[in-house]
Amino acid sequence: MTESPVLLNKHEVERLLSYDDLITRLESVMGKFSKRDSSEIIQPVRSVVPIQQHNGFLGVMPAYLAAEGILSTKVVSFYQRAEGSSLPSTQATVLLFHPEHGNVIAIMDGEAITAKRTAAVSAISAKLFSPAFSEVLCILGSGQQARSHYDVLTKLFKFKEVRVWSRRKEMAQRFVNDLQGPVTVCGSVKEAVVGADVIVTATGASQPLLFGEWVKPGAHVAGQLAHTFPLRYFLRFLTNKVEVFAELGEIINGTFPAQREKTTVFKSLGNLFFHSCDPKTKNKMY
């Protein structure tokens, strides 16, 4: 007879999931994933059901790590919310199964997992690609992802300055009021971005907000984009001379070199990673 599944609510997940453990673990699994060895990891592309009349989607994200006996899926909904809505945009549940018997062994809150996991992956990209002496962090957005990115990036790096922009200034101010450290609220995206070493885009915008000409050469952009944001936009508004360089796991594996001195972009959805072109190298792609 199977036992009842363990239930972990948001508070418990937040308490149990440390960024240190998460980063170590994610580096390991992303490296394995990029080897495309199905005996290690099976992780199909996310299945998505669009809920167009309500500006949302439902996604299912299964994964199986045979050697570790981990069989799991996240079920996640994402709805574009009006500014100041009390409802979260992302709501998720993670189910863990017994790999041998197929019964559910744990049901976990996925909102906290999504917030921390996504920020931890960006932090890995920043560890690999941010300028060696990164002093200025810029965060665009003031929602859940903005907060988790603030938490992990300020834990990992010693920034001299943190800037936040949000489409309504009072939301940025509310975000800052909840934090311990000093953060500057910026009145425009440009003001927040110019001179920043690490730039996090964490908004639901489906039109470009950030333009390449504002990005300091050598800076690293960690892009948490709306699923409705066309990838070609994200690349073009950054620069016309850009191409997919590698998956983050391929950099972790050493398949491709991390070139910290280049201007770099990590596109989080789908784990892709891009290097922007260095104009001095005459359109050569990195």
Ligand SMILES: NC(=O)C1=CN([C@@H]2O[C@H](COP(=O)(O)OP(=O)(O)OC[C@H]3O[C@@H](n4cnc5c(N)ncnc54)[C@H](O)[C@@H]3O)[C@@H](O)[C@H]2O)C=CC1
């Ligand atoms: N790569 C990944 O795995 C994940 C990506 N995301 C993406 O991260 C982004 C932020 O998600 P959350 O922080 O959870 O959402 P949230 O609802 O908590 O925060 C959204 C933020 O975006 C801003 N925003 C919304 N529409 C905007 C617009 N048109 N122009 C400017 N700002 C706008 C809001 O003011 C708010 O600051 C979303 O695009 C979401 O799709 C979220 C979770 C995981």
Ligand SMILES: O=C(O)C1=NCCCC1
């Ligand atoms: O991967 C996820 O989890 C999400 N992706 C985009 C929006 C919400 C959650």
